[in-house]
Amino acid sequence: MKTTIASLKKGQKAIIQEITTDRIPLKLLEMGCLPGNQVELLLTAPFQCPMYLTINDSHLAIRKEVAEQIEVRIL
Amino acid sequence: MAKQIKVSLIGNPNTGKTSVFNLLTGLNQQVGNYPGITVEKKEGICKLPRGIKAHILDLPGTYSLNASSLDENVVIELLLNKKDKDFPDVAVVVSDIENIKRNLLLYTQIKDLEIPVILVINMADRMEKKGISLNIPLLEEKLRTKIALVSARKNQGIDKLKKLIVSYNTLPTSPCVDALTFEPEYFDRLKRIFPNQSIYKLWLVITQDVNFRKVEKNSKGITPDFEIKTESELKRLQQKEAIKRYQFINNTLKETMVVDQNKATGVRAKLDRILTHGVWGYLIFFSILLLIFQAIYDWSSYPMDLIDQGFAGLSEVIQVNLPDGPFVSLITDGIIPGLGGIVIFIPQIAILFMFISILEESGYMSRVVFLMDRLMRKFGLSGKSVVPLISGTACAIPAVMATRNIENWKERLITILVVPFTTCSARLPVYLIIIALVIPDTKVAGFLSYQSLTLMLLYIIGFVTALGGAWLLNRMLKMKSKHYFVIEMPGYKVPLFKNVFINVIEKTKAFIFGAGKIILAISIILWGLASFGPTQNFNKAETIVAEQYPNISSENLETKVASYKLEHSFIGYAGKAIEPIVAPLGYDWKIGIGILSSFVAREVFVGTLATIYSVGSEEEATIKDRMAAEINPVLGGPLFNFATGISLLLFYAFAMQCASTLAIVKKETNSWKWPVIQLFFMSGFAYIVALIAYQFLK
Numbered sequence: 001m002k003t004t005i006a007s008l009k010k011g012q013k014a015i016i017q018e019i020t021t022d023r024i025p026l027k028l029l030e031m032g033c034l035p036g037n038q039v040e041l042l043l044t045a046p047f048q049c050p051m052y053l054t055i056n057d058s059h060l061a062i063r064k065e066v067a068e069q070i071e072v073r074i075l
Numbered sequence: 076m077a078k079q080i081k082v083s084l085i086g087n088p089n090t091g092k093t094s095v096f097n098l099l100t101g102l103n104q105q106v107g108n109y110p111g112i113t114v115e116k117k118e119g120i121c122k123l124p125r126g127i128k129a130h131i132l133d134l135p136g137t138y139s140l141n142a143s144s145l146d147e148n149v150v151i152e153l154l155l156n157k158k159d160k161d162f163p164d165v166a167v168v169v170s171d172i173e174n175i176k177r178n179l180l181l182y183t184q185i186k187d188l189e190i191p192v193i194l195v196i197n198m199a200d201r202m203e204k205k206g207i208s209l210n211i212p213l214l215e216e217k218l219r220t221k222i223a224l225v226s227a228r229k230n231q232g233i234d235k236l237k238k239l240i241v242s243y244n245t246l247p248t249s250p251c252v253d254a255l256t257f258e259p260e261y262f263d264r265l266k267r268i269f270p271n272q273s274i275y276k277l278w279l280v281i282t283q284d285v286n287f288r289k290v291e292k293n294s295k296g297i298t299p300d301f302e303i304k305t306e307s308e309l310k311r312l313q314q315k316e317a318i319k320r321y322q323f324i325n326n327t328l329k330e331t332m333v334v335d336q337n338k339a340t341g342v343r344a345k346l347d348r349i350l351t352h353g354v355w356g357y358l359i360f361f362s363i364l365l366l367i368f369q370a371i372y373d374w375s376s377y378p379m380d381l382i383d384q385g386f387a388g389l390s391e392v393i394q395v396n397l398p399d400g401p402f403v404s405l406i407t408d409g410i411i412p413g414l415g416g417i418v419i420f421i422p423q424i425a426i427l428f429m430f431i432s433i434l435e436e437s438g439y440m441s442r443v444v445f446l447m448d449r450l451m452r453k454f455g456l457s458g459k460s461v462v463p464l465i466s467g468t469a470c471a472i473p474a475v476m477a478t479r480n481i482e483n484w485k486e487r488l489i490t491i492l493v494v495p496f497t498t499c500s501a502r503l504p505v506y507l508i509i510i511a512l513v514i515p516d517t518k519v520a521g522f523l524s525y526q527s528l529t530l531m532l533l534y535i536i537g538f539v540t541a542l543g544g545a546w547l548l549n550r551m552l553k554m555k556s557k558h559y560f561v562i563e564m565p566g567y568k569v570p571l572f573k574n575v576f577i578n579v580i581e582k583t584k585a586f587i588f589g590a591g592k593i594i595l596a597i598s599i600i601l602w603g604l605a606s607f608g609p610t611q612n613f614n615k616a617e618t619i620v621a622e623q624y625p626n627i628s629s630e631n632l633e634t635k636v637a638s639y640k641l642e643h644s645f646i647g648y649a650g651k652a653i654e655p656i657v658a659p660l661g662y663d664w665k666i667g668i669g670i671l672s673s674f675v676a677r678e679v680f681v682g683t684l685a686t687i688y689s690v691g692s693e694e695e696a697t698i699k700d701r702m703a704a705e706i707n708p709v710l711g712g713p714l715f716n717f718a719t720g721i722s723l724l725l726f727y728a729f730a731m732q733c734a735s736t737l738a739i740v741k742k743e744t745n746s747w748k749w750p751v752i753q754l755f756f757m758s759g760f761a762y763i764v765a766l767i768a769y770q771f772l773k
Contacts, residue, residue: 019314022307025559029317030139032177042344046353049449050458052564056321058177059343059564061445066560 003074005051005067008041014072015039016055023069032056039072080129081161082121082240085150085185086169087178088136089438089565091197094227095169096133097577099236104131106581113745114149115479123237132161138177140184140279141313143559144482151283154188155276165191165243167236171198172207173566175332179324180317182218183252187275191246192220193239200226206335214331219251228571250275252323257315261304282309343566350442360443364465367430371469371500375422382422386415404606405599413598416676417591420472420735423500424586425579427466427473432578434462435480436570444562454542455549457483457560460490464541467497468534471736472590475743476582485554491743492753493544495736496729498537501677505727506533508681511699513720529724536728586739593738597675604646605672613643634686641687646671660726660762661719661769663708670726675734677727710773718772722765729761 008014016037024033033039037056044051049064084099086092096104100119109116117133134153135146142148153159154166166185170178175196186192202208215222221239225232239246255262255274266274281304304312349355390407397403434440444458451460459481466474474494481487507530514526612619616639620632627635641647650668657667665687673680681698688701705714731737737750744750 022310025143025561026141026310026313026317027138027143027559028561029314030141030180031561031563032321034314034318034321043347043351045351045445045449047449050445050560050562052347052351052445056176058174059566061441061448061562061564063448063560 002071005039005041005053005062005070005072006048006064008039008051008072008074010041010043013038013040013075015075017071017073019070024066028060028062028066031060032058033060033070038075039070079120080123080127080240080243081164082129082131083153083161083163083166084131084133084169085166085181086136086195087138087171087174087181087563089563090136090169090171090174090178091227092133092136092169094571094574095167095195095197095225095233095236096131097573098225098227098230098233099129099131102577102580104577104581106585108742108745109149111745112145112149113743114146121237121240123241125241127241129240132163137181139181142283145484146482151279154185154190155279163190165193165240165246167193167195167240169195169197172196172202173198173205176321176324176328179218179327180320183250183254183320183323184275186219187250187252187254187273189248189250189273191243191248193236193243193246194218194220194222195225195232195236196222197225197227199224199232200229206337208333208335210331214327217251217327217331219247219249221246252320254316254319254323257319258312261312282313346567347442347564350439351445356442356446360446363434367427367465368468370426370430371423375426378422379419382415382419386411386418401606405602408606409599409602410595413595413602416598416735417587417594420470420586421583423470424473424476424583427469427477428579428582429575431462431466431477432575433570436568436574438565438567440480441562441564445564448560454545455486455489456545457481457486458562460486460545463490463494464497464538467494467499467541468537470499470501471495471497471733472586472739473582475736475739476586478743485549485552488554488744488749489545489548489552491740492548492749493541495731495733495753495757496537496541496544498534498728499733501733502533502727504678505673505680506530506724508699508702509715509720509723509727512702512715513717533724533728536725540729585742590735590738590742593741594675594735597734601646601672601675604649605641605644607645608640608643609645609648610643613640616640616643637686638688641668641683659769660722660765661707661716661773662723663714665705666714666723670730670732673727673732675732677732680727716773718769721772722769725768726761726765729757729764731757731761 003014005014016033016035016039018035019029019033033055039053039055042052042054042059050061051064051067052059052061054060084092084096096117096119099121103121104117104119107116107118108114114135119131119133121129121131123129134150137147137150139147140151140154142151153161154163156162168178168182168185170182182192182194196209209224211222211224223232223236223239225236255278262274262278265277269277350359390411393403393411394407431440434443440462443461446458447461448458451457456464460478463474463477463481466477471494474497475491478487478490478494481490510526510529514529516524516526518524519528607613616636617632620635620639621627624632624635646668647664649671651664653667653671654662654664657663657670662670665684668687669680669683672683684702685698688698688705702715703713706712707714707716707719731754737754740750740753741747
């Protein structure tokens with residue numbers, strides 16, 4: 001199974017891997033969710049969704065389905 | 076006189092753009108909608124040194140020039156169209172020191188459009204605390220612009236910004252990054268075909284519809300045969316573009332910015348842990364809600380009573396001092412109550428928007444969205460619909476206005492359409508009187524009474540219907556709106572009084588001028604229908620009543636005449652005409668008149684019944700006694716029995732009886748379509764539910 005942002009645990013940091021653009025909103029890419037950038041899971045709402053992350057120094061919350069599309073390498 | 080400099084304020088949401096706008100323009104601003112769409116348009120005038128004036132346009136917050144919402148599209152359409160009357164002489168890009176990396180992405184895009192750009196770095200007062208230092212001259216050189224360090228909070232740096240605006244024509248207009256170098260062949264070809272166009276503009280036009288909607292390309296000079304790329308190829312290129320830009324930004328910031336990590340404070344992390352906690356987070360949120368409710372109900376009742384009395388007093392003064400006649404009646408019974416019906420909402424709107432604006436400014440609202448998103452998604456809404464739905468318990472008008480921060484148009488529309496189902500305070504007087512009439516005043520389980528349980532149940536029914544309606548609409552509305560849910564979680568800030576104040580003033584003004592006209596017009600029409608009758612019976616009311624009751628006291632005579640007149644007015648006949656329609660619900664023509672008149676506002680019901688039953692006062696006890704004595708003309712027995720009562724309660728719970736809400740929905744959706752659908756759907760639904768309830772219970 002692939003490691004994605006959705007499988008991060010609270011406080012875990014990871015590096016974003018290659019991205020399949022079709023499934024991720026461009027907006028997220030523009031906010032810094034790009035290969036090579038660091039992501040950290042800060043908190044999740046109850047039932048793991050949405051997820052509150054820092055990506056490329058920005059504080060963002062995204063839903064789990066999108067998080068599942070972003071492959072990462074855990075640090 | 077020198078010409079006005081046209082300035083566009085552009086920036087990511089949450090960068091303090093509004094603060095900068097407020098500092099530049101103060102109260103010299105106005106809010107409207109862009110023609111044809113419901114995106115907010117804020118403009119203002121700013122006085123600059125040497126007597127020059129600037130026209131400041133505050134564009135909607137946007138993360139990039141690739142539009143994914145109507146808000147963002149406005150920004151691009153303006154910047155691509157040199158002929159637009161608002162096309163800026165200079166663009167001011169507002170960024171915030173803590174998110175400068177992301178903010179600069181938009182900056183580099185704007186810079187590529189080859190218009191003069193000034194960069195504002197806001198919240199400069201936080202730099203020291205965060206351990207951030209910037210090499211401004213080097214940064215200015217790298218970004219090829221001038222920078223103003225601004226602290227809206229401490230009122231610093233605005234003079235520098237004004238000076239930069241005055242001398243805008245000395246700013247360089249060349250791009251600062253070669254963002255489109257990732258596919259030389261493609262862009263070289265593009266350049267050869269359109270030698271006179273800015274390549275980045277062309278690129279924006281080509282990619283626009285990938286994200287948002289189709290644009291008329293021919294008008295922009297692009298022929299269809301050039302579009303050899305598929306959508307996913309274009310998206311891929313856009314990703315490359317973003318990477319390029321970030322490379323430039325990262326390199327630039329590496330040379331110009333130093334961050335001392337030790338100084339970064341953990342206030343945000345601590346607050347987030349509590350405010351978004353699975354238990355505490357919800358508890359805190361519901362406590363805040365309770366406080367807001369309390370404020371809207373309790374605090375606003377004092378100014379509302381004063382306004383009510385003020386308008387009643389004004390009516391009386393005019394009545395006493397001017398001769399009787401239709402003109403005076405129009406003023407005292409039509410125009411003044413109509414105006415009063417608008418003004419009376421001001422305290423509730425102001426209080427609600429004070430709270431909303433404080434919560435938003437402080438950064439807390441994003442946490443609410445975060446907490447509630449999952450719950451609301453089941454109904455086709457998002458976390459952002461929570462606040463409007465809850466505001467609806469006070470009054471649907473500010474609630475509909477509060478949907479403006481929902482970017483997704485479909486979600487926003489659904490929220491607007493279901494908000495009036497939540498039990499607003501105008502239903503209370505109707506609920507209270509009917510519950511008192513038909514629900515026994517006995518206790519269950521020692522302390523709970525059936526009456527208070529019924530009231531609670533009605534509130535729950537309102538919420539459930541709103542959510543159910545949303546669920547249904549989400550399936551029915553075939554509306555294409557790209558769905559992306561990415562919310563930014565801004566840092567916490569102490570709200571600025573000036574921003575809150577200006578926001579409250581603007582929202583209240585928007586209501587008065589937006590909804591006010593329609594409410595006033597409907598009030599006057601209704602006054603006409605109630606003050607004129609088609610037959611002689613209406614005009615001779617005094618004589619007829621006097622003949623019927625020869626020994627009546629003059630005070631009683633007056634109320635009897637009023638009742639007789641209402642019965643024989645146009646609305647009276649309309650009430651009788653609809654009797655066959657409302658009879659299956661258990662109502663007679665008198666209730667019919669009450670219902671018709673309460674299509675302006677629900678609370679009118681009680682007053683209308685008071686008139687038609689010719690009770691002199693609007694004391695609840697008096698009307699209640701009179702209603703209890705009313706006999707059902709067809710079936711005999713008390714008219715307000717359990718079945719009729721429940722049927723009426725349900726009718727009032729669901730029917731769209733609020734001209735003000737319809738007016739504001741018309742304004743916010745920019746069309747008559749949605750308020751009309753709302754009116755017929757809600758009232759039709761109310762009719763069916765009330766019908767079923769009565770037929771089962773009778």
